[in-house]
Amino acid sequence: MPSLVLPMFLFALAGAISPGPVNLVAASLGASAGFYRALPHVAGASLSYAAIVWLMGSGFQGVLLAYPWASQWMQYAGAAYLLYLSARIAMAPPVQQAGPAGAAPDWLQGLVLGIGAQTLNPKAWLVALSGVSLFVGAGPQASASLLLFCGISGGVCFGAVAAWAALGRWIRRWLAHPPYQVLFNRCMALALALSVASMLMP
DSSP states (O other): OOHHHHHHHHHHHHHHHHHOHHHHHHHHHHHOOHHHHHHHHHHHHHHHHHHHHHHHIIHHHHHHHOOHHHHHHHHHHHHEEEEEHHHHHHHHOOOOOOOTTTSSHHHHHHHHHHHHHHHHHHHHHHHHHHHHHOOOSTTHHHHHHHHHHHHHHHHHHHHHHHHHHHHHHHHHTTSSSSHHHHHHHHHHHHHHHHHHHHHOOO
């Protein structure tokens, strides 16, 4: 079992740190509201991903394989939600950044946003399915392997999404100028839409 920790970590890191819808939203939140206020989104996305890994390891992948239409429906529903987020980001007006970036975040709203974005993220389900297939077998150690993989996946996801939020926070000073904010928001929205389109391609 200990021999699986490093491979699980590297696999989870490769899936979590790469650009994707959840990370792009985190960067946008970090830039517009500050790192601290992006943390609820980070936490929600991480909890959701750990739950997705657990579901896939608990047999949900069998349901998706038995009913391909359910997988396709989930993919389209996720794409619609992520494109909605993309439109929201693109149309967001410039905000005054004079207030403190460390103001108390709205944890409930942020958690819901993070959970929704990750749950409806087709990439999350595909990565989780691949990871479960690689690291969770059907033998007597399957339950322990699944719990270990869930813990590593959730922790790595938190660190990776938080890194994207920190990246957004890092460029916050540059975004003090409203025209730069508009440009940044539209670039992030375009990147999010393109990431969704790439996931829908066969």
